[in-house]
Amino acid sequence: MTAPAATGxxxxxxxxxDRIADATARAGEFDTSDPERDRRGRTADATTPDRVRRLRVACLDRHAEEIYDRLTDGRSTRPRLAELVAAAAGAFPALVPPADPAESRADRADREIDQGIFLRGVLRSPGAGGHLLMSMLQPTERALRLLPGFRRTGLVRTTSVELERRDGVAHLTMCRDDCLNAEDNLQVDDMETAVDLALLDPAVQVAVVRGGTMTHSRHRGRRVFSSGINLKALHAGKISLVDFLLRRELGYISKLVRGVLVDRDDDWRSATVEKPWIAAVDAFAIGGGCQLLPAFDHVIAGADAYLSLPAAQEGIIPGVSNLRLGRVAGARLARQAVLGGRRIRAAEPDARLLIDEVVEPAEIDAAVDRAAHALRAPAVVPNRRMLNLAEEPLEAFRVYVAEFALQQALRLHAADVTDKAARFSGAASASPATGPLRTEPVGRPERSSGTTREPGGMR
Structure with missing residues (x-):
């Protein structure tokens, strides 16, 4: 992206x-681990890390628009989250401390909390925040690179996702059978790539998301939708605030709702390309898998499936579910799910607040075909656009994710979350959220039998 303008x-x-930089230096000199030093050194104006962060918040409250404009050359560029944060660390290190390859776990926690403060400040600003949200709807460079091959062959495989176009329907299959489709940075990257491709391909009219067939001993031969966040990756420090928790919500999930931002001759009709989305839930949708469902236009589940959103038990905030779940399922059920960890079985009446169709597992394929046919009607896209506008205006989304950026950063590094992730990670056998991570070398795409295959990984 373009560097900030030369003028100061x-x-x-x-x-x-300058005040933040000075306070940061003085906070570093104050050793809170030494009680004697605390008594000798603390004065009425002594500076602590909390004081530094208050100064950062106040600075962003006053100057977020100017800071964002300098980082985006007057909003003439559209950086993604990671690019914006990196640019801010270079231009405004007092606000966003740069990353250090040798940083400790505590240093990383401090850095990501400061990133959360910065992004909350940007997103709280209507002008800067709205521009950033629209920027995150751009197709990724990876998707644009793979698009010609997908349009030609109708098939793309990555480590986490297989995308296949059949008769105008894009079938996006999550295939992390090593961990029952538990999400991590890699899966988010692969999912956004696949969502972009389905939205950008003019031959696709409707898209379907479904879990693939598993090889896990407890679920061998069965499809599984999603088991939520990968706690083993979380414990290993491979779940990041910017590239996972925020990119997921502002990237591919927001694109499910709002479409992909494109530059085309008829963009006066709409700035984005939208399509109807179907979710087919086999077995279970836990945590992040359940979070996805309110973003879909039609949800089908097997009669033996269940949903759960154990956010309070895991210790983190379940994405944008706290904004969406009450709207679609009611405040009481939302609290029972988020705060109480209630498991909702597809066959029980309350499940119909989150699921449109419940069918026998063997009938899911037929139900998907029927729904895809119905959602091809020409008036579906404009009507879903107006429904989403009424239910979740971009402004309401902006206000929510601004606060989410900070609160999730704080929860990500809270002691209870760290302890729980460590306990799950140390389990002798892989549970639905803790399967071992599979790694693949990042390399050049391989093409064979009309298929485009690219190893997974952050791009």
Missing amino acids: PDPDLRRDL
Whole structure:
């Protein structure tokens, strides 16, 4: 992305940045682990990390628009989250400390909390936040690279996802059988790539998301939708705030709702390309898998499936579910699921608040075909656009994710979350959320038998 303009910030911003830098230096000199030093060193104006963060919040409250405009060359560029944070660390290190390859777990926690403060400040600003949300609807470079091959062959495989176009329907199959489709940075990257391809291919009219067939001993030969966040990856430090928790919500899930941002001759009709989305739930949709369902236009589940959203038990915030779940299922059920960890079985009446069709497992394929046929009607896309606009205006989404950026950063590194992830990770046998991670070398795409295959990984 373009570097910030050469002209310096206004004097008020410069003064605030200098104050933060000075407070940061003094906070580093204050050893809170030494009680004697605490008694000797603390004065009425002593600086602690909390004081530094208050200064950062105040600076962003006053100057978020100017800071964002400098980082985006007057909003003439559209950086994604990771690019924006990296640019901010280079241009405004007092606000966003740069990453250190040798940082400790505690240092990483501090850095990601500061990133959460920065992104909350940007997203709280209507102008800057709205621009960033729309920027995150752009197709990824990886998807644009794979698009010609997908349009030609109708098939793309990555480590986490297989995308196949059949008779105008894009079938997106999550295939992390090593961990029952538990999500991590890799899966989020692969999912966004596949969502982009389905939206960008003009031959696709409707898209379906479904879990693939598993090889796990407890679920061998069965399809599984999703087992939520990969706690083993979380314990290993492979779940990041920007590239997973925020990119997931502002990237592919937001694209399920709002479409992909494109530059085309008829963009006066709509800035984005949208398509109807179907979810087919086999076995279970736990945690992040359940979070996805309110973003779909039609949800089908097997009669033996169940849903759960054990966010309070895991210790984190379940994405945008706290915004969406009450709307679609009611406040009481939302609290029972999020705060109480209630498991909702597809066959019980309350499940119909989250699921459109419950069928026998053997009938899911036929139900998907029927739904895909119905959602091809020409008026479906404009009507889903108006429904989503009424139910979740971009402004409401912006206000929610602004606060989510900080609160999730705090929860991600909370002691209870770290302890729970460590306990799950140390389990002798893989559970649905803790299967061992499979790694593949990142390399050049391989093409064979009309298939485009690219190893997974962050791009």
